[in-house]
Amino acid sequence: MAEICGLRDAVAAHVHDGDAVALEGFTHLIPHAAGHEVIRQGRRDLTLIRMTPDLIFDQLIGMGSARKIVFAWGGNPGVGSLHRLRDAVENGWPQPLALEEHSHAGMANAFVAGASNLPFAVLRGYKATDLTRYNDRIRSVTCPFTGEELAAVPALRPDVGVIHAQRADKAGNVLVHGIVGLQKEVVLSAARAIVTVEEIVDDLETPANSYVLPHWAVDAVCVEPWGAWPSYALGYYERDNRFYKAWDAVSKDRETFRAWIKRHVLETKDFAEFRASLDSAAAEAAP
């Protein structure tokens, strides 16, 4: 049953050291505000799960929050590398990072299996890739009817699923629309679910290509305007591509990265302050 509460309280209550935490968003509705709160609260030893880890995973990895990531594509979309992810994998900084690496099809099926309360997912896939040499969780199963051999991956059942969505009503029913990715599967496959939203409204005014996550399927609903920034929330704001580009320089150097996180994340109390802090840094830099 959804509790409408502050993000700080939701993370404190539901995200624990050592948890497997899925923070999804397929380039849309990426839960940046929630990721920052995990960094602020200093969670450690997390297994972070996402098909397409990008900047918020780079930040969590660079701050040593993660022991392992489960993923299929890790990059700065349209820009290039994730330097903190690369530093962790290539040099073990700030700590070694275990990789459980899949394809998109494998992970998408694994989330569906988790949401469906099945132990594993079956797919036609992984037929000609070295991923199977390094990930022993990609296995095969024989069809009992035809004898065909199919790929099998274990269901994803995160301890915590974290997503951002457009809005909720006062009961905590959550509306998601646009590119919905795996937002529903993440919430339903997870033991606990946190949803940040742009706003709480009286009437969801459900548009086309949308769905509603009922309040009883969610644990915490937290209002975080701009909570998916610098990614976008359809109907609210667009992707801020300047930040994606600027992140390349910030993240390239360990000390620059640490100083940035300290000033803008650790020394701010929430996402609104974080965004204000970036604005004042930009104003300082302006002539």
Add this chain to the structure above:
Amino acid sequence: MSAPEFTTNEMMTVAAARMLANGTVCFVGIGLPSQAANLARLTHAPEVVLIYESGPIGTRPDVLPLSIGDGVLAESADTVVPTHEIFRYWLQGGHIDVGFLGAAQIDRFGNINTTVIGDYLHPKVRLPGAGGAPEIADQSGEVFVVMRQGPRSFVRRLDFLTTGGYLTGGDAREKRGIKGKGPTRVITDLCILEPETGSRELVVTHVHPGVTHDRIREATGWDIRFANDVSETAPPTETELATLREFLARTARAHGEGA
């Protein structure tokens, strides 16, 4: 009338775009494939159906998406479906004619690496990874690959097999139980390659205007071969070039990067 001037990158995108027939259902990778597929849509193939892995089906973006899930893809699509549905119903379901992919490394049998340079466990360079490519390459009717050609990208031996092409050549792909035809076209900034009948080794079938065979050899990490009937790629038409340039300029303006 003199032929319009063009860059090797423009030639690559135009040549790649021409591969997509009107009405084709195409699963589009981000970057160069997305550029080529949209150019096809804006020129000779207005009925091409573009599908992106984030969920948009039949999308008609007026500017290039920066990422695989930009809002412009959702807003201009016939429908937007959940990401798992793209892979389960539309790709695995057998509805895709062409998978259009990019790559960091490719070998002579059209096998692709987008995972690591160096050893997987101790990589020199960690690349983004597989994304949707392994299953796109397996399950699309055929695969087109578009990428720049150079000795570090056209390699004798892949550091990691992310996405299978013709594997060790011959009928190795079929023996692995893979249904899709595999990489039937590789389009680069220098030439077009196609798998040779029998061996399935990629051989040069079209050389872009002004490119010498030696330049292609120097840009390839294996002893590349040329088809007996190798021909010259037709240069970009004025319409193709104007459409591509206008599209890229519109994209730059939309993303606040100046014209």
